[in-house]
Amino acid sequence: MVTVAFNPGSELEEFAGSLADATRAPTTLVIVDNGTEHDIVDDIAGRYGARVIRPGANLGYGAAANLGAAEADEPWLVVANPDIAWTPGSLDVLLEAGGRHPGAGSLGPMVLNTDGTVYPSARAIPSLLHGLGHAVFVRWWPRNPWTQSYHRQQERVLFAEHPAGWLSGSCLLLRREAFDQVGGFDTDYFMFFEDVDLGDRLGKAGWQNVFVPSAEVVHDQGASWRQRPAAMIRAHHRSAERYLHRRYDGWHHTPLRRAISAGLRARLWWETREYAGHQGSVPP
Numbered sequence: 001m002v003t004v005a006f007n008p009g010s011e012l013e014e015f016a017g018s019l020a021d022a023t024r025a026p027t028t029l030v031i032v033d034n035g036t037e038h039d040i041v042d043d044i045a046g047r048y049g050a051r052v053i054r055p056g057a058n059l060g061y062g063a064a065a066n067l068g069a070a071e072a073d074e075p076w077l078v079v080a081n082p083d084i085a086w087t088p089g090s091l092d093v094l095l096e097a098g099g100r101h102p103g104a105g106s107l108g109p110m111v112l113n114t115d116g117t118v119y120p121s122a123r124a125i126p127s128l129l130h131g132l133g134h135a136v137f138v139r140w141w142p143r144n145p146w147t148q149s150y151h152r153q154q155e156r157v158l159f160a161e162h163p164a165g166w167l168s169g170s171c172l173l174l175r176r177e178a179f180d181q182v183g184g185f186d187t188d189y190f191m192f193f194e195d196v197d198l199g200d201r202l203g204k205a206g207w208q209n210v211f212v213p214s215a216e217v218v219h220d221q222g223a224s225w226r227q228r229p230a231a232m233i234r235a236h237h238r239s240a241e242r243y244l245h246r247r248y249d250g251w252h253h254t255p256l257r258r259a260i261s262a263g264l265r266a267r268l269w270w271e272t273r274e275y276a277g278h279q280g281s282v283p284p
Helices: 011-019 039-048 061-069 090-100 128-137 145-155 176-181 194-204 229-247 251-279
Strands: 002-005 030-033 051-053 076-080 084-086 104-113 162-164 171-175 208-219
Touching: 002 011, 002 061, 011 039, 011 084, 030 039, 030 061, 039 051, 061 076, 076 090, 076 176, 090 104, 090 171, 090 208, 104 176, 104 194, 171 176, 194 208
Parallel strands: 002 030, 002 076, 030 051, 104 208
Antiparallel strands: 076 171, 084 208, 104 171, 162 208
16 A cells, blocks of 8 residues: 655544554555655654655655555555545455456545545546536636536436546555556656546556445545645646646647646636635745
């Protein structure tokens, strides 16, 4: 099991502590420490028997996850954020589902927010119209028709085990054969959209991304944003632009790529203004 840490707080202990009840199978926890403050990582690793890898720089999420994955050769690999908590038996449920779905390259649990609501963690690869409309307009026009249509697609199958276009990278069970076949995470994504890209490439390689709602984890999504919200906002928009540009990379898509960039930059401007309104100054 691989988790990527960057100057974590108490959430890392909850993650490591909850793992003991998540599975009956022997599990090796590898923490890839991208940060500069090591005390908490070293403490958790010592008390829970985890192995620590320090690349010496912040590699970003996908590259660090690949580094951790390279340290083992088991048939199943788990990549999970350090701000999730496993519910009892949840990893065993995922592993059992993997046995039922030999064509699954990745499997993901139901992801619950800390207030008990469900985060839509299994999604379709969005069409051009829905994806662009949702990405550009959701912040200042939340009920736009593209976002509503996209959300309805997720809600129809929210509680049923089914293949999806992609699964949230907050918690993934990955078949080693499939992960290696597609080359793991694309390291060009420093943060965000590496899960969308992985699900897309697994699907194109003939593997399924299977949502398993009978397995549940709780994700404290704010933990990764609290200390660096402005940087996270910028990283999200850069990755969205990279993904969409790659998806529509033909010469005849040049006007479309320019429109995508313009729309995302407008959204970034809007979000940083909104952030500044709450913080008192525009982030650098």
